[in-house]
Structure formats: C-alpha cells, structure tokens
Amino acid sequence: MLEEIKSLKKVPEEEYYVPGHRTCAGCGPALQYRLVAKAAGPNTIFVGPTGCMYVANTSYGCGPWSVPWLHAQVTNGGAVASGIEAAYKAMIRKHKTDAKFPNIIVMAGDGASADIGLQALSAAFYRGHNILFVTYDNESYANTGIQTTPTTPYGAWTTFTPAGPVVPEGKKLMPKDLPKMMAHGHPALKYLATASLAYPLDLMNKVRKGLNAEGPAFLYVHAPCPKGWSFPSDKTLEIGKLAVETGMFQLYELQDGQYKLTYRPKEQKPIEEYIRLQGRFSHLQPEHIQKLQEFANQRLKEVGLEATVPSVT
C-alpha cells in the first residue's frame, strides 16, 4: 500500500527516471514521467508503447529508467501489460516466484491510447487487469513531427491541420474526451483521474491511488509540449496551470462510481490567456476563439463547474 504524500518535503528523494534522455528541453511528458516513477517506487515495471516517451528516451540502445522497462507497439500497450499482469498472477499462484506483485504501469501518449492503441486499452480494462494506464496528453503525435491526434484541440495548428486560406482555423474537429470514454463503459474500472504536471503533489497522489486500487486504473495527464505547441521551454508549467484555470482541462477523479473535483479554479480565466502564449493558436480569429471558449465552458459544465466567462461576446 502506497501512502499519501502530504507535502513536498515528504516526496521520495530517489529517482527512478534518471538523468540522461533525449527529450526536448522543458519537456512536459518527461516531467510527468519522472513524477509518476517517483510516486510508484522501486517495485515497478513500465510498459512504453511507441510515442515520444519511447523514442526520445531509448535512442541507441539505452534508457533512463532504473526500473524494468519494456517497449510495446503503439497499438498494444494495454495487451502487453495484461500479459505481464496475468503471468505474475499465475507465477505467484503456483509458487514459482517469491516476488511481490509489481506496479505495472503503461506510459502511453495520447495517440497510443486515444487513437491507435484504443482497442488494447479498452480490452485490458474490460478484462479487469490490475494495471495503471497513464496517458500523457501532449495533444499531438509529437515525435514524428506534430501530427494531429483525436485529442488535439479545435483550432490548433499541426502539420496535418495547417491553417490557410481554405481552412483558416487549422483543426476543424472537436477533440475526443478520453477520460469520459474510459469512465463510462468499463465496468471493471476501479479508479480514474485526470492530473496536470503543474500540480505535482496532486499528480503523485493520484498515481498512488491508482496503484492501490485492486484493478484497472486510468490516469490522464495534461503534459504541455514546447516544440509542438510553440512556446518557450521555460513556460511548460505556466501553460499547464493556465489550461486548468481557463477550463481547457479539468482535474477530477472517479472512485466507487463517484466523481470528485480535486481542484476548483477560484475564478475562470478567459481562454485568450491560455492561447496567446502558444504559437499553434496564433492564426485564430475572434470567431474561432469564441468557439474554443464555448468548448471550455461546455467541459466545465460537464464536471459541475460554473463557467463564468461568457462564450458569446
């Protein structure tokens, strides 16, 4: 049983995601990886489906994990983790190992969980394997050069959705809501939460709650990407915080069928404050910004927060 972390002074000092990896300077996904590994501790196995956190971490036959790590294809993170979990359970049942049941964590990008890897993720949760599936959402296929994924927000520039005279807003589609997809439709689900790397203690405690749950747990982490979103590398945490405070991302958890908001922004900030720092939104016209504001307000309403910034000006 992993204990709750009450303050920064109580955070374990040991690193399990050690220095030495080729992620960009200021990488949001790398920071959340470090926090997840820290919270999970030494008895952990990471499964890494293809994505930034596989490609940028493991170039040239080495990797920055001091715990076991295994590569899975972009399609099958959930399936590989299911196999590891089932094998451990069988070995322990047959007394073929005296190892303690490990924390099995899948660290998948938004593409490897909301898009290409969705079926393996859904199947693992349907069968009820005791794993933690972490999705780090950098809102694009970033390691191949910023292509759009289903979680890329409306209006964002990517190499697949360039803004131009015909399509002035860039991406035209509204993004998928993966945590809600996972929450409604998987009866075996034991724990689900969304987290942001701008709130590190909250993130680490959610990891621990997910690992303590005896069954499938899902954690969705908002992880800003300086390269893909076009902002300076030192603004990663500021962007993460603004996403929560403008309502673009909401922090909640779902346990025993009950939703609980874990952070309520004191006052909702207008969406402009979030998008003006990011180059991927620089082409947006007032009508597009209004549509994005409507989207944020709708998401806030869904989780029971009042939207105080009007969507029609």
Add this chain to the structure above:
Amino acid sequence: MSVQVKDVPFAGTVPSPKTENEGMITGSWRTRRPILDKDKCTDCRMCWISCPDSSINLTNGSVSFNLKYCKGCGICNEICPVGAISLVPELDFEE
C-alpha cells in the same frame, strides 16, 4: 559504425542504469546555465520537483545543479518563488 553480431544484446535487452544514463549526456545542449543564489534560496524544493531532466540534486535538503545533464530549459528559474535562480549565457563561462 557496424556492430559485431556477438556484441548485440539478445532481444535488445540492456541493463538498467542506476543513478544516471551515461549513454545520453545532454549538458552540451545548454545555452543558458542556471546559477543559484544560496542566500535567497529557502529550500522549498519547487525547482527540484519541476525539473524534467532530474538534473537538480537534493543533498541534505539543499539544491544544486547537475550540469552534466541540465538542458537549460529554464523551468527552475521560472518556478522559483523567491527569484534565487538566474540564467547566465553559457558563453560567459570558461568551462
């Protein structure tokens, strides 16, 4: 660049590093070096928890920078609540 067949690890299996991954030394990427003002530092650990590259060491509760791996992203400078960290251009240093 070619690797002898007997040197290639079975199924790409390599040992896990213990404290650092010497296969990827990233300190040379840095254009600005973080410098800590020890008098201002309150040991709040905000920079330590926010470093994506695990490049802020914690020894007996006080912080120092691991310049072998620091990429110079500047998050520590941005997050520090008392302004104890400044970024100095790498070219200002001899080493």
